[in-house]
Structures are given as C-alpha cells and as structure tokens.
Amino acid sequence: MKKNQKIQKEIDSVSKNKFLTKRVVAPKLEKVLYKSFKALDHGFVRVIDYMGNDSSIVQAARVSYGKGTKQLNQDKSLINYLLSHRHSTPFEMNEIKFHVKLPIFVARQWIRHRTANVNEYSARYSILENEFYIPNPKELKPQSKTNNQGRSGDLDENEKKMYMKVLRENSKDSFEKYNFLLNQDDDEVNHKRQGLTRELSRIVLPLNSYTQWYWKIDLHNFMHFLALRFDEHAQYEIRVYAEIMINIMKKWVPLTYEAFLKNRLDSLVLSSEAIEFIKNKLHGKSNKETKISKREIDELKKIFSF
C-alpha cells in the first residue's frame, strides 16, 4: 500500500509542474495527463507521456510525398486517405505511454499484443496488495450457446448470489494463504517461523488479482489493439479498458480518431463472395449460386437490414 501511495505522490508532484517545450503538443490530452480514469472495481488507466499529435502524422506522410504544409481540411482528408489505404507508417510516428492497473487475467490477454513496451510490477520483488477483481453481479452470465468464447443470457438471482459469494471467498482465502506463506500476518504474536520466498508465495494468488504496468505503444499498433479489444468478441473486462483508451485517443489525435471510427471500428470487410452477393442484390439477381456461407449472409442481413 505504502509503495503505491509513494508512486502516486511522485506522479502528482510531477503533474503539477509545467515545462516549456518546442515539441508539438496535444492540448486536450495535456489536460488529462497523469489523471487516473477508473476501470472495473480497483483498476485505472492514466496517460503518463505521449509523443506527437495529428500534425506529426501529416508531416511524416509529407516527407514521403515531398509536399509542403496544407490547410486543416487537407490534413483531415490526408489522414483519412492514409488510414483507409492502410498506409501504416505515418501513424507509427506517434507514441503514447500509459500506467494501467488491471486484473491478471486481463493482463494475460493484453500482453499478447507484442508490439508494445511493458514494465510490469514484479511479485518477485514486491508484495501484491489485497485487491481482487470482483465482477459487478450484473456481469455474471452463463456461457453463450452460440459463442464458444463468450457469455450471454441471464442467471437467476440465487445463482448470482452463490457465484458472487464464491468469487469473494476465493479471493479472501487466497490472500490469507498468500499472507501466511509470506509470514506477513503480524498480529500473530511471538511466532518465529520464516516466510516462504515471494516468488513462490504468489503462486496461490488467483487470476483476478490486480497487477499494474507501464505500457507504451505507437499509434498504428494502438489502433490495432483498440479494434481487437473494443470488438464485441473481446471479453467484457478488457473492453472496459479499451473504451477508456478510445476516449483518450480522441483527445490526443482527434482527426485520426474520426478516421479510425469511419474506416476501422465501424467498417466492414466484404469477402469476394459477399461482394458477389451484394452485387446480385443490387441488380435484382438471384443469389442461389453464390457460395457464400450462412454465417456471412446473416452478418450482411444484420448490417444492411434486408
């Protein structure tokens, strides 16, 4: 606890200072720099540092094209062009660094994005705190019948109560065992035993324990992360973080954010078979002979409301 407070204090002291810089700035992001956005029950996301803004992307692209400065409208249109044509390198020129506190099972999904840089709190060096992710009861759902990796439908209230109780007890029990192994339960008078090393004591902790890390990523890979982790197939608990970060992205690079929604988050990839299918629809032709899968037709129906 004390250690976290120290880190917090240090960050706060920094965040009061302002410095002069010749670097480009992102004014709306500056306003929330170091600010902690709450996520789940004990987690948070905060921006620690960043490099570049929308204009840096435009400038990097224009080195390639050998062109000079243009008006805002043209910047917007260039960014849209770059994103829709998958010119990724100009977006790699911007970086953002977060401090994130998150449950370990979320961290295990998150870390699969290998193009980021990470410094994680080490439970070999330090002792974890008594903080566990306990889902909000409304998030407790049964296994989805159709989606092998998701949840949907409802549990009844008794079931929810039972499950909440199990989740809470498991966290409490595990943490007591962790403390016992470490020999940290100080009230036990006169005991003389030695504790077990930290790197082994921690193995009793459950996957809903909280960890924290510094996480830095460039804008291109950040958008890839957001697209995958804000997707409806992503687990709810990581989507909570993705949503916060999308809002942070909006403050950082508003033009890119807009292009990202239009060309990525809210876009649709049509397979060659789906193209044929839509083409037939448009021309009033039959789709009897198209080889498109039922799954893809269902998706098209939903999106185009036919």
Next chain:
Amino acid sequence: MKKNQKIQKEIDSVSKNKFLTKRVVAPKLEKVLYKSFKALDHGFVRVIDYMGNDSSIVQAARVSYGKGTKQLNQDKSLINYLLSHRHSTPFEMNEIKFHVKLPIFVARQWIRHRTANVNEYSARYSILENEFYIPNPKELKPQSKTNNQGRSGDLDENEKKMYMKVLRENSKDSFEKYNFLLNQDDDEVNHKRQGLTRELSRIVLPLNSYTQWYWKIDLHNFMHFLALRFDEHAQYEIRVYAEIMINIMKKWVPLTYEAFLKNRLDSLVLSSEAIEFIKNKLHGKSNKETKISKREIDELKKIFSF
C-alpha cells in the same frame, strides 16, 4: 482430460510417419521430434517442428559474403565468428516450434519474450484440467537476504510441511470453486442451476494452474531467451524449462550450441572500468584510483579467483 488425450494421440500418429523431404534435416533432433520431455510435476516440452540446421546458418552468412562451401572446420569457425561478433541475422534463418505445458506464473515470465509466436490454450473456449504446480519440498526456501527477486537459505521441516499443505489446499479449493462455478460437478443429482461462463469462472484459478501453448522462435532469439532464462537470476521453475531446451538445442545445431556456450552462456562482459582494473592487475599496478563498483570487483574476484 479427454481433449488432451486426443491431441496426444494425434501427435503420436503423426510421429510414427516419416516423409521424404529435400529440406535440410537435423538428424539428432529428428530422433526426439514429438517426444515429450517432462518438466516440473505436470509440465513438458516437446519439439513439434523445426527449420534449418547448422549448415543453414553458414549458407545464409555466405550469401552475404558471396563465398562458396567450406569444410566442417571452417563452418565451425565461421559460426563461432558470427556469434562472437554479434552477427545475428544468419541465426534468425532457423526456426524451432515447441509444444509446452507450464504453470501460468511461468508462462507470464516467458511471454515477455515478444519475438516469438504463440498459440495458447484458451480458458475462454475450454475448461482447464485439475493440474497444479506443487513445488518439490526441497524447493521451498525463504526470501533471499541479498537478492530481492530470489530465494536462498533453508526452511525447517515443520515450516516446509505447513507451506506444502497450504499450497495443496489452495489448489484443491480453487479447483472445486472453479468446478462449482462452471457447474461441472456432475454427481450432484437433480440440480438445475446454470453455470457461470467459462471466461469468468476461470478467474478463481491460482497462478500455479497449468496452461499449454505452441511456441515458435528463431534461433537468434531462442539463444537470447536461453541466456536470460538459464541465468542464475531466473526463477528456478523457468530454468527447469530452459535447461531442457538447451539440451534440445544441442541436438538441433551442435556447432552453434558449442559457440553459444563459449561466447554467451559462459562469457563475461567487462565494463571499461573492469578492463582498467584487470589491466592494472596484470601489470602489477594499483587499483586505488579505479572507479569500479564494489559489486563488480566481487564478481571479478569470483571469476578470476584472486
């Protein structure tokens, strides 16, 4: 259990077959292909596929140099030269793919090597088995006094017994809760309740639960992984895996293995201050004015026995 057995069966059926190939082969590695090497109590390492052998490294280097084939002796000496001069690209031309079963806390250290490719068993899709890493009692040690991230010294037998009991109970309790949440405890007749979705049920599982993955890496990055994870500062449980894999490396690329021991595993980096220190020693001069740290002197004393 059934699923694991299926995968095993499938692998075994493949491993009986032999095919003709024009690709280069690594004869000693072929002999242990698909073979499972036991690690810790329930884990294993097995090689699933590989690409290249020592000759591929030599061949890649010689494209750069525009030189033709040489004798074995020259191959050995070229590989030694490449490794000692940190010419990494020829070693990147070889790949190896493993199937590994390992505790989650080990997987969390392992995954930090971002230059590998991974497919992990997903507890969102599938149910984890009742398998937990329970350390051998002789591995239970107190926190090291000098090494903030290690263990050293001894616990007394009573302490060990207590701690073993806690580790076992925690695993057992957590797995029962996991099963209860999933509603998998089938003997409970007539119950009608719905289970909790897999992606949330799993969060009660402790960090000593076993997971498994396919893990593929090129030889250059593999050596980097081995150097870090076979190091004495690495946690014992991951060193067990690194040791098995070093032996596999020996079967795969024996010349590179030898050069790797000589120039990496058993090598020493001298700082500019340590160079000065050794130079003075060799010339019988005083080291009073060298700025070398006490920590580095101690290390030099140990290695050079003075």
Next chain:
Amino acid sequence: MKKNQKIQKEIDSVSKNKFLTKRVVAPKLEKVLYKSFKALDHGFVRVIDYMGNDSSIVQAARVSYGKGTKQLNQDKSLINYLLSHRHSTPFEMNEIKFHVKLPIFVARQWIRHRTANVNEYSARYSILENEFYIPNPKELKPQSKTNNQGRSGDLDENEKKMYMKVLRENSKDSFEKYNFLLNQDDDEVNHKRQGLTRELSRIVLPLNSYTQWYWKIDLHNFMHFLALRFDEHAQYEIRVYAEIMINIMKKWVPLTYEAFLKNRLDSLVLSSEAIEFIKNKLHGKSNKETKISKREIDELKKIFSF
C-alpha cells in the same frame, strides 16, 4: 560470376538428395524446392526451406480451442474462419525461406517489410556482377496523370527507343566506372595503380543493379506482404515477384491460399459511409445526404457495376 555459380552448384547438390523426416511436409512445394523461377530479366525467386503446411495452422488453432482432429472440410472451414476474423497467430506458425535476386530499387521497397529476416549479398565484401535491370520496352510509360506514384498511358516508339538507349548506356557506363575504380579491368596491361576500396567503388552503381538475398518470413506476414505488393498500386517490378510468390504459396498451403484470395486479395473494406451508401441503394433510398467521398463512390461503382 564464379561465386554465383558455386552457390548454384551447392544448392543443386543439396537438391538432389532426399532425407527422411518426421516433420509435416508440403508435397507440391517439395517438387519445386530449390527450383529457380525467373523474374524480370536477370532476377529469380526460389524456395530454400519451409516449415509447416495447412495442417500446422489448424493444429495451432486447435491448441487454443482445445479441440481434436477434424475432417478436411472442417479444416478448410476453420482456416477460412481464422483468416476472415483476423486471427493471425496460427498463420505465424509457418515459415518460408526464399533466395531472391532482384534490382536494388525493388529491394529498397521490399525491405520495408520489417517482420522478415534477411541476409543480403554485401558489396563491401564482394564485387557485384555486370547485371542490370533493363525494362522491357512495353513497360516504358509516362507518369500517370491521376496516380502520383504510378505510370499509365503510352510513349511513342521514338521516345521508347531513346529511353531504352539511355537506360542501357547508363548501366554500361556505370559498370565500367565501377570496374575502373576497383581496378578490375585486367586487359589494361602493366598498369600499377591500386583500386579503390569496394565499399566506395560501389557507390557509382545505379539503382537498377541486381542484388540478392535470403529472405524468410512467417505465413501471416507473407500474406500481408503479398496483399500490399500484388496490389495494383505497387510498382510493376515488385508485382512480378509477388505474383510468382503467390503461386508458390498455392503449392505450399492450398487451403490458406484459397481463403486468402477470398478474404484478402479479392475482398473489399467498406467504410461506415460506404455501408450507409450501399444500404440506401439496397433499400431504394436517396444518397444525397451521405458524406461519402467522390473517390469512394467511384470505387463502389466500379466494383458493383451501377
């Protein structure tokens, strides 16, 4: 020249041998292993090694899902699912290694794909041969009026002749100067001068000089490379290589190849505005208020023929 011939001989000698392996094989690819496919006037592409086939992708995916073997039909459908849902990790489990000879200006575009491994012939170590890319006259075209980075339209025959002459002369002149600097023009009797170092002599060589390299990439990144470099916006000279490699991909992983055409090469990304536009079309509504760009409408018109 001699050096190249040596490398060729060495490869040929290897390619006659066949070995027994327990690894999975790609039978159609084995047939063309080491075979040189001609590209442009002096270039080539040949496969030197590979790891995995379609079944390796399926197997890697099934580790994640914890599922056993399925029939071919299900493999095909799983691969299609993985590709269309951008599950990239199973495709990263396969690797392919090429030996490529290509003009330097093509190599400069190619190398921008950073996720591959490369060993290039070094003109600091060795002397480049008298081989330059001289375009086929039918490829000589004026700058495109609409595409800032392309060619289109026609030159007249006189212009072509002039330009061919300039291209040929420049190559010849530069190579003579290169040889003069290196002091390689042996017929000049009795001269005593020293040549200039190779690493400086080469700087007179033009961008249409040929170089060669070993290039290794995983299947996921290979598809990304192919999608970008087979695109109509890519320069003709690199597209020639991409086309050869797409045909090689077909021999290596036929099921993935099919899914790649359907979901990537011949697919279409609709922006949120294009979705709205098509939806209106399908429902007979006006598109007056959609904010879609003229450029995107033109693209849709072409694809859907309205």
Next chain:
Amino acid sequence: MKKNQKIQKEIDSVSKNKFLTKRVVAPKLEKVLYKSFKALDHGFVRVIDYMGNDSSIVQAARVSYGKGTKQLNQDKSLINYLLSHRHSTPFEMNEIKFHVKLPIFVARQWIRHRTANVNEYSARYSILENEFYIPNPKELKPQSKTNNQGRSGDLDENEKKMYMKVLRENSKDSFEKYNFLLNQDDDEVNHKRQGLTRELSRIVLPLNSYTQWYWKIDLHNFMHFLALRFDEHAQYEIRVYAEIMINIMKKWVPLTYEAFLKNRLDSLVLSSEAIEFIKNKLHGKSNKETKISKREIDELKKIFSF
C-alpha cells in the same frame, strides 16, 4: 529544391514556438530541437521530437520494483545497473525521432535495423535533387588487406584525382540522364516528347544519391544501433551519422549516455576461453593448453597491453 525549402521553412516556424507541457522534458535536447547537424557533404541529422528523459527510465524500472523516488546518485547507479545487467525494457520507454538526409548506400545499411519506424522521401512521388555524396579525397583508400569489408592504407595523389573525377562524372552523367528521362530539361525549346514515369526514371540514379527520412526509435534499440554503427568495422560514412547521434544522446539522457559508454561502447566481451586465458595470466600460469584462437589473443594483447 523548392520542396526542401518549404519543409525547412515549416520546421523553422514550428521551432520558434514554445508550448507548455506537463510531460517531462530534456532541457539540453530542447536547445537543439529541430537544429540541423551537418553530416558528410549534403546530409544532416536533426531531432524532430522525443519522449522521456533519464527519469522516465528510472520511473519505469521502479514500477517493476515497486519502489519510490530516490536521489540522483541512486538514479545514476540504478541506470548503470539496468544497462550492465541487460534489463532492456525500461530503456524502451523513451523514444526519439530524427529527420535525416543521407546517401542511399548508407540508407541501405541503416534500414537493416528493423526495430525503428521510417517514413522515407519517395522517388515515385517526387523528383530527387541534384545532390550526390562525393567523398572527401582523404577518405579515398584502397581495399584493406586484412578486413574484407573495409578500407585501409593510402592511394597516391594521382589515383585519388582519377577516382574523384570518376565519382563526380558518374553523378553528373546519371543526373543528366535522370533529367532527360523525366523530360525536365526545360531549356530545350519546343520539344514535344513525353517524359518517362518517375518510378522508372529514378533507376539510373547511383547509390550515392541523397534521400531523406523521418526515423523514430526507442532508446534501447537506439543504443544497439549506435553500438553497431559507431563500431570501427562500420563503414566510415555511417559512422559519421552515429557520432552525431551519440552526441545528441548525451544531451537527451546524460546518465544513460555515461552508463552506455562504460558498459557497452567501451566494454569487452570475454569468451570462456578468454576468461581462462586471463585467469592463467593473472596467476602466472601457462596458456599452452588453452584453446583460445589467435585472433582473440591478439585482441586481448591490444586491450591489455601485454
């Protein structure tokens, strides 16, 4: 020319402005931000943006260790510890972005560092300027007798004159041909011919043509780049750039710079055989039986002066 001037003007206008930021700053680097450091005859290096300073590295490391702020001395010592123990992740938390103008043959070596981000001026879009790297006569040397990839020794003055003439002529001739192909030689009255497309015209340009790019890299990989490119085996022309950048690094992260010199640039790796050799030397024992190579002994002799 006009385009370059435009870019320059734009950068200058930015560089006059100062903004308030809550981010950490590197005061000495701020002073030279956007400033162009001349390299070779027409090249330059300038810093366009950066993220983090020495304190960011310390902060990232302390997240791992869960420790609070320390004094400067301790920061210095921590950075030294991190660097000497190859803890690379805290250094990955800082980024720097350069605008570099450099000859194409240098760019071809530079780009092999795949861990950086690049946006290069495209000769498909734009026309290259009449700027070529012409070495200073004192850099003209013969091929080294001992180093297959280097130069050493001296040419006589007549040879130098001849070679300078060839280098200048080749650049001039090629540029004239480039202009002719593009049909840019405007003084030729009344001509009606069409030029050849830019993407083909450029292939007559030699490897000493200048290109430019934006190049961004994290501090860990930057140090790797500097260690390789400032090495005496690197080609002189790229070492000129590395030297400028090492001085920039000193302004950016002075504590890391110091640790980098001590533990990397001026360090020495001893193989297991070299350790044995030195140990015998220190204890006055014979080295007859050590298997150390002559090359390594020679290196040790030079460094330890025995």
